[in-house]
Amino acid sequence: AQTVTQSQPEMSVQEAETVTLSCTYDTSESDYYLFWYKQPPSRQMILVIRQEAYKQQNATENRFSVNFQKAAKSFSLKISDSQLGDAAMYFCAYRLSNTGKLIFGQGTTLQVKP
Amino acid sequence: GAVVSQHPSRVICKSGTSVKIECRSLDFQATTMFWYRQFPKQSLMLMATSNEGSKATYEQGVEKDKFLINHASLTLSTLTVTSAHPEDSSFYICSASPPLAKNIQYFGAGTRLSVL
Numbered sequence: 001a002q003t004v005t006q007s008q009p010e011m012s013v014q015e016a017e018t019v020t021l022s023c024t025y026d027t028s029e030s031d032y033y034l035f036w037y038k039q040p041p042s043r044q045m046i047l048v049i050r051q052e053a054y055k056q057q058n059a060t061e062n063r064f065s066v067n068f069q070k071a072a073k074s075f076s077l078k079i080s081d082s083q084l085g086d087a088a089m090y091f092c093a094y095r096l097s098n099t100g101k102l103i104f105g106q107g108t109t110l111q112v113k114p
Numbered sequence: 115g116a117v118v119s120q121h122p123s124r125v126i127c128k129s130g131t132s133v134k135i136e137c138r139s140l141d142f143q144a145t146t147m148f149w150y151r152q153f154p155k156q157s158l159m160l161m162a163t164s165n166e167g168s169k170a171t172y173e174q175g176v177e178k179d180k181f182l183i184n185h186a187s188l189t190l191s192t193l194t195v196t197s198a199h200p201e202d203s204s205f206y207i208c209s210a211s212p213p214l215a216k217n218i219q220y221f222g223a224g225t226r227l228s229v230l
Contacts, residue, residue, distance in 0.1 A: 043205060045207065089155075100163075100216065102158075103160075
């Protein structure tokens with residue numbers, strides 16, 4: 001069964017600095033999708049970035065980028081030039097190919113210090 | 115962009131009553147919607163997959179008679195918490211994927227249920 005693990009319950013970063021959130025997963029599938037979602041205090045889930053497993057190039061969305069290491073089953077999120085609005089809980093998620101279900105990691109709460 | 119609407123955002127009810135939560139896809143048709151439950155400071159746990167025109171698929175450990183799901187149209191799925199008890203108090207979130215972006219789930223804003 002697929003599992004997603006986020007080993008950092010909490011992280012903090014100084015405003016304008018860079019922070020990396022870790023995520024590892026386990027799967028026997030060869031083609032799949034991985035996501036990072038952000039959940040601010042409003043609790044609205046917001047898609048930050050996605051990665052298709054068959055693409056070797058790491059996905060990038062403005063200040064957000066991933067380091068996708070397929071062999072190591074690692075999918076970390078890097079936030080550059082951190083802003084106060086980045087403070088939220090971040091979830092790594094794996095999409096099951098056959099059902100479309102998402103399996104979420106435990107989440108990492110990111111604090112951004114001014 | 116794709117939008118999923120969820121209503122109500124918050125509901126307080128007495129123990130023993132039933133509560134219905136609606137999830138609508140506003141600008142696309144969704145044959146499948148997902149319902150999650152989230153406890154404070156915890157992750158999202160998938161409860162069930164709502165399938166338009168057929169029975170929902172429940173995850174292991176989720177009582178289907180307790181959490182009734184109806185997906186009567188391509189834009190609406192409902193979750194009814196029947197005979198609610200304080201332990202059912204939680205944050206419930208739905209999601210759906212547009213046909214042209216099936217690999218992406220968009221989430222509703224969630225419903226905070228408090229059972230007194």
